[in-house]
Amino acid sequence: MTHVPHELHEEFPEAGEALHKLKMENPHFAKLADAYHEVNREIHRIEADVEAASDARTEDLKKRRLALKDEIAGIIQAEG
Template sequence: MQIEKHSLLKDFPEHHHTIRHLKMHDAHFTKLFDSYHELEHEVHNIETSNSPVEDDFIESLKKKRLHLKDELLSIIKTTEQKL
């Protein structure tokens, strides 16, 4: 079974230009973006390795990832409304 990565640029290609703009001009967005991708990398590594991990732990990481993704998308949409 192949585990899919959840890159923001892959998941939201229609917001590609806004994401680039925010990464260059918004330190808060960049910090959240980097945290999201670190967390995504950690989840992906856990899912692709056969290391034993508590279900609650991986689920908590996925919830954090989803929360960050929602927050990032909110910033993206708010920025697009202003432009």
Template sequence: MSENGHDLHAEFPQHHDVLHTLKVESTAFRELSERYHAVAQEIHRIEHGIEAASDQRLEDLKKRRLQMLDQVSTMILEKKAA
């Protein structure tokens, strides 16, 4: 998803190593990362007219993406504190 700037490494460039460690060590992180990627792709398709959706649907997806970013941020902080 790097073409639209919403992959996790673009969102957290200063935490590249922690993201990699989480991806290797945490099933929960991998699942969250996959869900995040799917939502980011759907938003990208809607915003570029590839897929049709209501404004409410797009807003809901963006809110979900932000919630997932909050979860990732928490996981990063927890990993760094460990």
């Protein structure tokens, strides 16, 4: 398996404990993290030429990933 950039623990390296705690204790955060993971994996498959997608689809996915990351960051910040 190849390295997948943009995993949450890479995006928020200082928040490892908070990520784990929130995933376990906050159902909304867990859903956001799962959605982020799915979108991130799909982007990786497209960029690795495993899955075909139009430029517009790829851009939409990247915007979705960024929106999820922003919401996740806000929750992490509020937690700490």
